[in-house]
Amino acid sequence: MRVLILGAGFGGLELASTLSTELGPDADVVLIDQADGFVFGFSKLDVMFGRVPADHVRHAYADLAHPGVRFVQTTIRSIDPITKRVGTDDGDFDADVLVVALGADLHPDATPGLVEHGHEFYTVAGAFALREALADFSGRAVIAVTSTPFKCPPAPSETALLLHDQLRRRGLLDVSSVSLVMPLGVPIPPSPDASTALLAEFEARGIAWYPGTLVRSVEAGRALLSDGTDLPFDLLLAVPVHRAPTVVVESGLTVDGWIPVDSLTLRTRFENVYAVGDVTSVGTPKAGAFAEGQAAVVAAQLIAHARGEVSTAAYEGRGICYLEFGEDQVATVEVTFMSGQAPSGALVGPSRELAEAKTRFGAERIERWFGREWTPLG
Numbered sequence: 228m229r230v231l232i233l234g235a236g237f238g239g240l241e242l243a244s245t246l247s248t249e250l251g252p253d254a255d256v257v258l259i260d261q262a263d264g265f266v267f268g269f270s271k272l273d274v275m276f277g278r279v280p281a282d283h284v285r286h287a288y289a290d291l292a293h294p295g296v297r298f299v300q301t302t303i304r305s306i307d308p309i310t311k312r313v314g315t316d317d318g319d320f321d322a323d324v325l326v327v328a329l330g331a332d333l334h335p336d337a338t339p340g341l342v343e344h345g346h347e348f349y350t351v352a353g354a355f356a357l358r359e360a361l362a363d364f365s366g367r368a369v370i371a372v373t374s375t376p377f378k379c380p381p382a383p384s385e386t387a388l389l390l391h392d393q394l395r396r397r398g399l400l401d402v403s404s405v406s407l408v409m410p411l412g413v414p415i416p417p418s419p420d421a422s423t424a425l426l427a428e429f430e431a432r433g434i435a436w437y438p439g440t441l442v443r444s445v446e447a448g449r450a451l452l453s454d455g456t457d458l459p460f461d462l463l464l465a466v467p468v469h470r471a472p473t474v475v476v477e478s479g480l481t482v483d484g485w486i487p488v489d490s491l492t493l494r495t496r497f498e499n500v501y502a503v504g505d506v507t508s509v510g511t512p513k514a515g516a517f518a519e520g521q522a523a524v525v526a527a528q529l530i531a532h533a534r535g536e537v538s539t540a541a542y543e544g545r546g547i548c549y550l551e552f553g554e555d556q557v558a559t560v561e562v563t564f565m566s567g568q569a570p571s572g573a574l575v576g577p578s579r580e581l582a583e584a585k586t587r588f589g590a591e592r593i594e595r596w597f598g599r600e601w602t603p604l605g
Contacts, residue, residue, distance in 0.1 A: 228323050229257075229322045229324070230254070230255065230323070230325075231320055231325050231326070232256060233260075233306070233326065234259075235258050235265060235288055235328050236260075236265065236518060237515035237519045238328035238503040239258055239522070240258075241518075242526050244596050245522070245526040246295070246296070251294050253295060253533070255600060256318055257296075258296055258302060259320070260288065260300060262300070263300055264285045264605055266286070268382065268514075269603070271351060271380075272385060272389060274354060275358055276392075277362060277393075279573075280360075284603070286593060289544065299315070302315060306327070306477075307314050311325040312326070317470045323499060324499045324500075325501070327500070327502040327503075327506055329506050330378075330505040331378060331469040332471070335353075338373040338376070338442065338444060338445065338465065338467065340445035341442075342480075344446060344448070347466070349467060365397075366403055366460075367459060368390055368405050368460065368463075368464065369450055369462070369463050370390070370465075371463065371465050371466070372441060373441060373442050373467055376440075377513070379466060379514050379515075380418060381560070383407060383466060384409075384550075388403050388428060388432070388434075388553035391553060392521070392553040392581065393472055405435070406435040406458060407435065407570065408442060408458065409437070409439075409440070410440065412438050413426070413438065414426065415572065417564070417571060417572035418562060418573065420573070421560045436460070442465060443488050444600060445465075447462055448460060450463055454459075462515070472506070476514075480497070480500075482508070485507050486507045487507070488507050496561050503521035503522050507521075510544070512546070512548075514548055516545040517544075517563070520545060523543055543563070544564035545561065546561075548560050549584075549588065552577040553594055554589060555579055555582055557576060557577055558577035558578075559576060559584070561575075576587075586604065589602070590602055590603070
């Protein structure tokens with residue numbers, strides 16, 4: 228059984244490593260990504276705020292050494308979900324099973340004026356480039372979302388709190404401010420407890436909160452909001468427009484911009500074609516923890532098939548996100564999205580003990596995916 232995995236993020240790495248662990252050299256997996264390495268989403272914030280150097284958080288795909296798995300760094304040019312043939316700059320690849328885990332592409336240029344007058348912090352390059360700017364910053368900072376859906380919904384709130392921390396440590400709060408503009412009515416809609424805790428933290432710190440609002444365009448020193456008002460800034464940190472990769476849209480896999488899948492099996496409407504993670508419209512947040520859980524379900528099905536068995540694995544719509552509260556405090560939010568039911572989310576913390584748990588979370592995955600020891604903060 229030849230398995231072709233497109234995308235080496237949380238979903239692709241979890242699927243490839245699990246197939247290798249269970250099937251060994253018989254796995255026959257090709258993993259394709261255009262990047263040369265993996266970076267956790269939370270590591271982008273660590274670099275932005277000067278906690279670690281950029282080279283510490285990059286995990287080279289060249290280091291992957293899973294039996295039965297071959298990594299290919301190349302750009303995907305076409306996807307045929309009927310024949311399961313994928314065209315790339317390194318030639319064509321055929322498969323018995325195709326798994327699309329290409330995530331969401333980010334488009335800062337889709338928001339007028341953002342590229343010229345602001346910064347985005349969701350790409351690796353964008354986040355890393357902000358390290359120097361943030362180290363010297365004082366003034367009015369605006370953290371804003373430009374469209375929905377967007378991945379890692381807690382990230383804008385985390386960024387606001389961590390920036391406030393940095394300004395406080397530098398003694399600049401008397402000449403600086405932080406504002407947060409989000410399209411959501413509360414910071415974490417599935418978890419009322421998490422939202423209440425964050426809003427209390429914003430109020431205590433004097434972080435201005437603009438709910439139910441998007442940045443529609445940007446001018447020099449001014450963000451134009453969806454409610455018709457504007458917000459002045461000295462520094463704008465924006466979450467850019469998210470879209471499924473163009474090659475995925477052109478493949479015919481998408482409906483209304485994203486790939487629909489069976490919510491239990493992650494199967495698409497094409498035979499032996501699955502999709503996991505941010506590229507889908509499965510109904511869970513676009514976050515790595517959910518992509519990982521989806522990949523585990525796909526892996527269980529493929530392993531059962533390889534062994535001549537029938538899998539009963541079903542995706543439960545559950546994921547745990549770590550939420551930075553600043554001041555070395557971390558909380559967890561366990562969120563469950565079940566079809567036909569309202570989502571629910573439980574908050575634990577924040578505490579310093581959970582900051583240690585977050586460290587273990589990162590270390591365990593690098594051990595599992597790359598086979599080496601690593602700690603997020605060095």
